[in-house]
Amino acid sequence: MSFDLSLYLVTDSTPAILKGRDLCTVVEEAIKGGVTIVQYRDKTSDTGDLIAMAGKLHQVTKKYGVPLLINDRVDVALAIGAEGVHLGQDDMNFAAAKKLLPEGSIIGISTSTVQEAQKAISDGADYLGIGTMFATPTKTNTKSILGTAGTQDLLKAIGDSSVATVAIGGINHSNVQRVLYQSRCDAKGLDGVAIVSAIVGAESPKESAAEFARLIKDAPVFA
Ligand code: TZP
Ligand code: MG
Secondary structure, X not given: OOOOOOEEEEOOXXXXXXXXXXXXXXXXXXXXXXXXXXXXXXXXXXXXXXXXXXXXXXXXXXXXXXXXXXXXXXXXXXXXXXXXEEXXXXXXXXXXXXXXOOOOOEEEXXXXXXXHHHXXXXXXXXXXXXXXXXXXXXXXXXXXOOHHHHHHHHXXXXXXXXXXXXXXXXXXXXXXXXXXXXXXXXXXXXXXXXXXXXXHOOOOHHHHHHHHHHHHHOOOOOO
């Protein structure tokens, strides 16, 4: 399945970010603003609630032809027929997920080192989530803060691969163009940015997403 990582929304259901709003409404507004792909990420709900919310989100994303990926949980993705999953280094391994999911499903892998990135590429990952870009209160148990220099080093090391890449962590309107510009090397640039709080926590998720879309389109260098 073809997919566009340019403005990748990762959801968050914690009160500090969602502020009591309805997640489906927030996601729909963000898609109207220009989000190109959505990951349902929820570290606290039980399995029944995850499946119920993922199903509702899928109704929304399908309406706009935007892929929905499920964080961590291949079983939840299977239960609702999501377009794919996003897996971290401690989640189900790539080969097992590939075996379980229907052909054409999107599998993204979190990577923070060259070694992890090379392994994900040789496994056959559809895209790499690269991070953490900048320290962020949204995820405090991050392994390493790469910054744009660390991200560029990682992209250099995998420059001969055509794998898609998206950066995550602390990305906002003020730094998104710098993230795209400073991370790229001659061989490879980021295909997009993944955002949590700067969209989900924004007063208007739609306007925030639209501003990101504009900044990304106008970024001095965009792969
Ligand atoms: N993985 C690395 S940082 C992060 C995740 C899920 C959270 C990014 O959140 P925010 O609010 O966009 O900084
Ligand atoms: Mg995970």
